[in-house]
Amino acid sequence: MSPEVRQASADQAEFLAALIEAGLLLESGVPGVYGHSDTFEEIRERLAERLSAEASSRGAERLRFPPVLPRRQLESSGYLASFPHLAGSVYSFEGDEADARVQADRAAAHEDWSEFQHPTELTMMPAACYPVYPAIARRGRLPAGGVFVDAGGAWVFRHEPSHDPMRRQIFHQHELVRIAEPDAVLEWRDEWANRGLELLRGFGLAAELDVANDPFFGRRGRMLARNQQAERLKLELLVPIAGPEPTACASFNHHRDHFGSNYGIELSDGSTAHTACLGFGHERIVLGLLRTHGFDPATWPAAVRAELWPDR
Ligand SMILES: [Zn+2]
Numbered sequence: 414m415s416p417e418v419r420q421a422s423a424d425q426a427e428f429l430a431a432l433i434e435a436g437l438l439l440e441s442g443v444p445g446v447y448g449h450s451d452t453f454e455e456i457r458e459r460l461a462e463r464l465s466a467e468a469s470s471r472g473a474e475r476l477r478f479p480p481v482l483p484r485r486q487l488e489s490s491g492y493l494a495s496f497p498h499l500a501g502s503v504y505s506f507e508g509d510e511a512d513a514r515v516q517a518d519r520a521a522a523h524e525d526w527s528e529f530q531h532p533t534e535l536t537m538m539p540a541a542c543y544p545v546y547p548a549i550a551r552r553g554r555l556p557a558g559g560v561f562v563d564a565g566g567a568w569v570f571r572h573e574p575s576h577d578p579m580r581r582q583i584f585h586q587h588e589l590v591r592i593a594e595p596d597a598v599l600e601w602r603d604e605w606a607n608r609g610l611e612l613l614r615g616f617g618l619a620a621e622l623d624v625a626n627d628p629f630f631g632r633r634g635r636m637l638a639r640n641q642q643a644e645r646l647k648l649e650l651l652v653p654i655a656g657p658e659p660t661a662c663a664s665f666n667h668h669r670d671h672f673g674s675n676y677g678i679e680l681s682d683g684s685t686a687h688t689a690c691l692g693f694g695h696e697r698i699v700l701g702l703l704r705t706h707g708f709d710p711a712t713w714p715a716a717v718r719a720e721l722w723p724d725r
Contacts, residue, residue: 418444419575422656428704429578435708444574445582456699456710457585459721461566464587464693467608473563473589478544480568481535486547489675492539495629495637499571501537504530537570541588542690549592550676557681559593561601566695578700579660585695592678595687599667602689606648606665609691613662617717618652618701625649625664652701662701663693 421429432438439448449457469475481503487493493500506516508529519526538544541564549560566585574582591601606622613620625647626638641647646667651659666689672678673686680686706713710721718725 417574419573419577419580421576421578424655425577425579428655428700429576431708432578432700432703437703437708438578443582444576445580447578447581452708452710453699456702456721457566457695460693460695460698461585461587463612463721464589465563465565467612468561468563468589471561473561475563475565476545476548477565478538478541478548478567480538480570482538482543484532484534484536486543487536487539489547490539490543491671491675492543495627495634496539498630499573499628500539501570501572503533503535503537505533507531537583538567539569539571540690541565541567541569541586541692542590545588545590545690546592546672546676546678546688550678554679554681554683555592555686559591559597559680559686562590562592564588564590577656579654579656579697581696584697587693587695589691590688591690592673592686592688594680595669598687598689602648602665602667602691605691606650609650609663609665609693613650613652613698613701615716615720616698616702617705617714618662618698619705620650620652620662621659623649623651625661652697654697654701654704660697660701661694662697663691665689665691 433440437450437453439450441447465475484502487500506513506529508516512529516526516529545562545564549562566587568583569586570583572582573580589605591598610620610622624642624645626641627647629635629637648665649661650663652662653659668688668690670685670687672688678686706717710718
């Protein structure tokens with residue numbers, strides 16, 4: 414069964430066609446999966462360096478993880494209860510030589526070969542902060558003041574095929590994570606929401622901060638979304654890029670004790686840690702820059718260039 418592909422608005426479709434025509438995005442044949450040109454990657458890498466520099470100057474510890482998550486960790490996270498429609502699992506072949514021949518023949522004819530595929534112990538990475546919590550839990554009780562982690566611009570997967578160039582199935586999410594006492598975590602989240610706003614405005618983007626909710630699944634999900642809004646657990650930085658609505662380019666999430674209790678993360682006094690994470694969408698910010706300032710970074714305003722290329 415093919416998944417339903419979200420259609421693009423007229424200006425989103427036009428923007429995507431222009432990006433492909435200019436060679437900035439390389440088509441794969443699957444909506445929401447693109448390669449990047451040298452120019453696109455240059456901007457994205459500069460953005461990643463800028464975000465990591467902001468974090469490390471404030472004491473962040475750098476951790477990096479591969480773009481697959483142990484299945485057990487996804488199971489412990491609660492992700493499948495909230496976002497079953499977005500998750501991706503890694504399957505692999507199990508069978509004998511005869512099965513392998515049938516599978517190869519069917520695959521070559523683009524027929525269904527799924528009966529020979531079985532779940533592995535891995536899933537696609539749903540959010541870049543997920544591997545951070547169990548890694549920190551394994552260290553034992555946290556030092557006083559907790560920890561601040563820069564998980565970098567990691568590849569994450571969301572199964573939501575779309576012709577809107579801002580909605581990717583796989584993209585870089587640059588996550589910063591704070592694990593500490595409840596007050597310190599909330600203060601950090603709000604401080605970074607404002608820092609993120611200044612940062613995007615410094616790039617010349619018309620960013621606005623707003624209260625938001627996650628795309629929870631189903632009827633129960635609509636209730637979760639209303640609670641999340643009412644309790645201001647999720648803030649987003651919205652930038653008009655293309656389409657009827659502005660695009661969320663960063664989000665600032667307060668999880669309270671959700672991950673702390675799921676993974677048994679303890680503060681120095683033995684109580685459960687609170688957590689918050691920030692995610693900056695690299696590709697969306699790059700698309701915002703290209704849309705706002707044009708496709709050639711050499712012609713961008715000097716003030717914007719100075720933010721991303723401070724050494725030139
Ligand atoms: Zn996160």
